[in-house]
Amino acid sequence: MDTPTMEVTALFPNQSSESCGGESSTENVIFGVYYILVFLLALNGNSLALWIFSRQRGISSPANVFLLHLAIADLSYIIILPLRATYHLTGGHWPFGEVPCRVAGFLFYVNMYASIYFLACVAGDRYLAVVHAVRSLKVRRPLYAHIASFSLWALVTVSMAPLLVSQQTSEVDGMTVCRQLYREKASRSALISLAVAFTPPFVATLSFYLFIIRSLRRGTRLEPALKLKALCTIGLVLFIYVVCFLPYHASRATYILAYSHPGISCQSRRRLMLANRLTSSLTCMNGALDPLVYLFGAEKFRGSLKKLFCRDKAGVSGATSGELKGTHESSLSAKSEF
Template sequence: MESSLTELPTLLPNQSMDSCPPVENTAENMMFGIYYIIVFLLALSGNSLALWIFARQRNNSSPANVFLLHLAVADLFYVFILPLRATYHLTGGHWPFGEIPCRLAGFFFYVNMYASLYFLACVAGDRYLAVVHAVRSLKVRRPHYAHIASFALWILVIVSMAPLLITKQTVEVNGSTVCLQLYREKASWRALVSLVVAFTPPFIATLSCYLLIVNSLRKGSRLEPALKLRALRTIGLVMFIYVVCFLPYHLSRATFILGYGHPDLSCQIKRGLALANRLTSSLTCLNGGLDPLVYLFAAEKFRGSVRRIFCRDKSGGSGATSGELKGTHESSLSAKSEF
């Protein structure tokens, strides 16, 4: 997973070059700084609440909730790096924190992004089994197995990103310290291969699972109409996160890697590629603010807890409504899918 990104960039738009001066300006840095502060506040509050609720439900959880719990942990790991990014831009593109925080900023960025991608893929796989193979998947869809799969994914992602922690990542440019880990503006074929390998499997798995779910619902699933609508909303939201937060970044990175080092490329095009790289990189951080909406749509018990906290729902109970068992095959599907 982009382990080749541990190499220092050979081409940086931030560097002082006579033929292609820096592209960052005060307005751009101000916009990025304010943006990261807003995302920090949204992601911190939403994921902290989610982690607290999921922790309270740990004795009565589902595989989907387990994956969402780990997703919230991944988001919180990265949330605390966002103020550092904001400071970098608000100080005019200067990194005042030193070498180790720079390495950690890049490490947590990639751990969060790829852990999020794979945990969302796991949620999609669990939804597919619950809706399309509800009865046959009962033995597999257990929280214990979900935790094992989650810890295996953590190990895979952390080991893949670990080289980022041992490579020097700060340079001095025009009297300012630049953290190379913030925006990986580097042209490398190995980075391109890593990019494809890291992003393509979870994206294809998520898209395939949700297309199969939609096909099953279209053919006449035994889920109640309200639950079908909720299922479609969940699918739409997760794919929205993929399309807005992750797909633009990987397409931009691929374009940057393929095009930036071309000798015939004009300075204006290089500036555009660099700006697109920074913009799409900032979009990936937005997933931390959007993921709590996935929890609301995907986890019935999570919604019930939120209603009791904010709306003071007097109905009490467990928070489960149409997802409760009613002794029928239809309700069994509802409870297992937890849409």
Template sequence: MRPSTMATYSTALEVPSLPPNITCAPVDNTAENLIFGSYYILVFLLALNGNSLALWIFSRQRGTSSPANVFLMHLAVADLSYIIILPLRATYHLTGGHWPFGEIPCRLAGFLFYVNMYASIYFLACVAGDRYLAVVHAVRSLKLRQARYAHIASFSLWALVTVAMAPLLVTRQTAEMNGSTVCLQLYREKASRKALVSLGVAFIPPFLATLACYLLIIRSLRRGSRLEPSLRLRALRTIGLVMLIYVVCFLPYHASRATYILGYSLDLPCRTQRALALANRLTSSLTCLNGALDPLVYLFGAEKFRGTLQKLLCRGQAAGSSATSGDLKGTHESSVSAKSEF
């Protein structure tokens, strides 16, 4: 970025003005930095505890893993990798927009953030596809829905997302200004129209696939599925929670990001520039909530996870656990596959 462009940053948070030919007066973002820094620390603690527990539980179920459990285990790995950079973001804000870690950590912070955000999005889509097969094509999909196929799909997704985000590692992302170092990669403050294409390709397919799968599941349940009422309710809760994660965590960011990219090269008033930059940072922070909300998906979406957690929390309630185990045996054939997931 040219020095003339760099002069448009705010001295407090050091965010660039969108048009390169307009200089906006610096503003005091002390309160904003404090809020963002505290928020990232809180989300980090919640997500770290929830996903660490989930990964430990899933790792104990390797011999009997279902496809859904495999996808959820990879989702927990993505979440943990996703949140390890949150302390760096918190430090950045709590030091008034100063990045003390250097160029390479700046690139890695952005790379890990976006690799694992999109990995999470695609694993949620995989969970949706597995749910669709389990509910709508329960018997016919038994051969397809095996743990080894889920692992193959998961590692393929990891490779695809990693390669797609690799360019983030090769471009300079720090800048010196007013005695402070700014990490542009944290909020992708550089933008170009070409980025719209990659943004759409990365988000729209998994989002539409997830939405389509859950609409088809809902239609199947309304038409009269052979699932028991309690399982039907669990399925609907899982559907609602996953779609809530998309609506709260991912959809606002991608809508805001597209607007930010479109406005980056325009001659916009300073107030509009700052509003777009703030929306970019705010919606980016919302994506982090995914790591704190995903443990609820494990709780509602994986029967074995829920059972193991109940044993950990209520060791004295063995009878309730036995009742759940017995309940799994007395269902229709077409609901066997779905019941193990819900």
């Protein structure tokens, strides 16, 4: 994110802000409606998940701990989506003032990188459960997962804290814009931060899941149904990375490298800014997709959903849940926590 230094009209005196950077009315309507839809889907899914997690007497596995923190991260960002929708539906004007703009940008990055790291933690826990089921029993404890989670929260929060103390709004053509929604920072230092924040968890997640797939192909004691569930979990998490996170970071890298190039045209700058806004909007979709990860990745979450929506079969569901819990307590069944 960038402390504003000059307006678009000052950057490009021969071009209007509409042609060089401002959103068209069609773009604003599309973005506004999109954020409202994502808000409704993500709010319902993650509120339900958090309610289910909070009603459980004990979180039985590290994966459930990481998924609980992932739900909290999603809700912390979902609450500002109506502000983003309002910004676009009012024609690219930010009516809320400086502090909400700072908070919106801060929560955007905190949620995105907290989600990326918690998904990496889930992948690491799945790797230990499948590939090193017995040897990892002493390490895979909920207490350790909570310690790791709070450490990640502290790391991400401190890293993004400068956004709360730097100027984030400016006046462009008589309208107040929030820089994170209008034009993000395009410095080379931002490129380094981008690589450091995204590359390690992405590579770790991809590596963990490739090792799991190799282990499943070689043959494990997992039943076919559990193998399928494991592969579905892996596919879903990688899908979230490919759709929600990878496009944004690829677009941001291109934007940073090309935006300040002296030979680039105003129209090319506008396309770069539009691509940055579009891929930025995709990142919040992870809040609507993460509840599917809870469904596949948390045993108690599935059991609670069955009891919630199939109350007439609560007895059967409870018995099944008890059997699965008993199986989990053996060392070999640590592999079945998908």
